[in-house]
Amino acid sequence: MNLKPIKAILLLPLALALATPTASADEFTDADLERWQQQFMGVVQQGRDLWTSPELGTNGVACAQCHPNAANTHPETYPKFQKQLGKVVPMWEMINWCLKNPLEGQPLAADDPKMTAIQAYVTHERRGVTLEPGKH
């Protein structure tokens, strides 16, 4: 077995990292924090756009019609026992219930970027509220 080429590949980025100490994994700057927040808020905005969009389902109904400012969605309580489904579910399952029923649309995959954006928006509107998983 010849490991030499692999070692060479591994050593090259290590050498570069040593040459640029600011790239260490355990350090980040104010600029990094700002960029990450911008990334997050960009997805929150995508979520808000979806929340108010008549295009998310098939009948023109938007999430915001029943849930202004995402109120009465309670992301801080999930996962929880959803009595109507008879089991403990994460929030995205309830979002899909709404997509299928009041919006008469198709459910989204759990890792669909739209589902991520919706959850980012809903959670952002509840920022500061104590986490209470399971609460009804």
Add this chain to the structure above:
Amino acid sequence: MNTIHKSRRSFLKTAGAAALGSTLPISLIELAFADTAENFTFAYISDAHIQHIEGTRFVRNWDRGLIRAVAETNLLVPKPDFVFFGGDLAQLGTKAELDHGAEIMSALRYKVHYVMGEHDYYLDLGDYWEQLFGAQYYSFNHKGVHFVVLNSIRTYDDWTFNRWPSNEQRMLEMAGLDNPNGSPFMVGEEQRNWLKSDLSKVAKTTPIVVLSHSPLQKIFRGWNFWTEDAEEIQALLKPFDKVSVIYGHVHQIQYNQIGNISFNSVMATAWPWPYPQSYAQAEQYLPKLTVPMNRADPFFERDATGWQFINTSNGNVDLHYTLYNNTARSVVYNTKTKQPEDSAYQREDARIPPQTHF
């Protein structure tokens, strides 16, 4: 036993026999005064939000709410003298929506008085609505009661006339309840002057019932549970002995007492709204008096819509709510504390878990 109670019991009995008791998403309002021969009832349907999809398709859920209210109002015993529609017949104020709503409403076998909602108004400022339903604000007398209807969902002229590139855009901006580009509702100077003149011809002992779409009190500005010139309207109503304000818009049970004025909201036929305290990021002023309705269960399509009848025996307002999938509620005017109070749940320790909103 007086006539008021007898007629209420007779109504309940009949409603029960027809299996309507817990399913009517309308409001039956009974007004009872010293002369019991003059007692009468009226029904109240509000916030249908008929929503056009395309062609002949409309959102089924909201259609069903209004169709049901109309059908059941026709079955009411005793027969109401007339019906009020409390505004937001349409979702985006289009001819298609207003026509479709008017068609459903045309099945009613009673005279209907309409109140303007923001979803009816901001496309063409009520032009087509006026052709269908008449004036945007008006008053009339009925069996000793002076009824006043206001268009309370107007706003600043600059927002209405100068802000938006198209009427469609203006409608969309106001249709989003939580849209920060919206603008606070108000009655405005024109109607305040008219109201002042209208009320100057009415005896101070005449019971006044004011119908508006938005609350004529300030609860939460972010969702327009709010009327910007509420205090000025309240001041015009202050000289009268008995005043009741009945409003739609909020899609939930609210009640309050400010001086001589009792405030009561009516239910929507379309969908319920959260109480403002469930939005964590803003201050709100839900009247402390209000014991909230139960949290809505979306798996029951018509849950948290409902109906109530109101009797104003002695000119004070008693509300009897019957709510779909919820226990009935009664909010009764307490002559000792001079405010409306829930007869079962008013005390903090009497409330049940579904009434906790967070």
